[in-house]
Amino acid sequence: METKDVIVNLRKKYGLTQDEMAEKLYVTRxxxxxxxxxxxxxxxxxxxxxxxxxxxxxxxxxxxPKTLICQCCGMPLDDSLLSREPDGTFNEDYCKWCYTDGTFTYESMEQLLDFLVSHMSNGKCPPEQVEAYYAQLLPQLGHWKTEK
Structure with missing residues (x-):
């Protein structure tokens, strides 16, 4: 969907005229x-x-225009899963489970890996396979990358 269509849809969803929307955003109609x-x-x-x-x-x-993924755990993101900053604005880098109100949930990659293995393992994906997948993925994500 293009930006113009998103704006029209939001305005109509909130039952606003162009004038009313302009007033809320401090711009002209x-x-x-x-x-x-x-x-x-x-x-x-x-x-x-x-x-x-x-x-x-x-x-x-x-x-x-871009597919967002959590830079801590690798989860695909949409607006319902995005984290928020203390002022309520969206943080498009992290999911709401890894980062909330300016604080990260996991202190180490190992702590997150343990959580993911315990919650993502099942009959089709044994713990060893889940651990191998995330052990490879997590170091590539922005939150865990170490500067070289």
């Missing part, structure tokens, strides 16, 4: 019209405000 026509897209600060006002990630506002 013409700016909203240009976004909805696809002539322009909101600037960075307006995207941040829209994210907060409409409780959607900036990635969603931009039409989900």
């Amino acid at each position: 013409q700016a909203v019209s240009r976004w909805e026509n696809g002539d322009t897209i909101p600037n960075t600060e307006t995207l941040k405000l829209m994210s907060k006002v409409f409780d959607v990630s900036i990635n969603t506002l931009l039409g989900q």
Whole structure:
């Protein structure tokens, strides 16, 4: 979905006119019209405000141009799984289980690996296979990468 379609859908979902949406975002009705026509897209600060006002990630506002994965555990992310900062804004790097209100849940990769093995193992995926998979994946994620 394109940004213009996301904006139209959000405005309609919240039952707003272009004027009402413009007022909430401190812009003109013409700016909203240009976004909805696809002539322009909101600037960075307006995207941040829209994210907060409409409780959607900036990635969603931009039409989900990139697939997000948690940079701690590797889980694919959508808006319902994204973590939040202490001020309530989305953090698009982590899931809500690995990072909440400015705090990481797991103090070490080993602690996370133990959790994942105990919760992801089943009849089709034995613990050894789960551990091997995550032992390879986790060091590649942003949170666990060590600078060289």
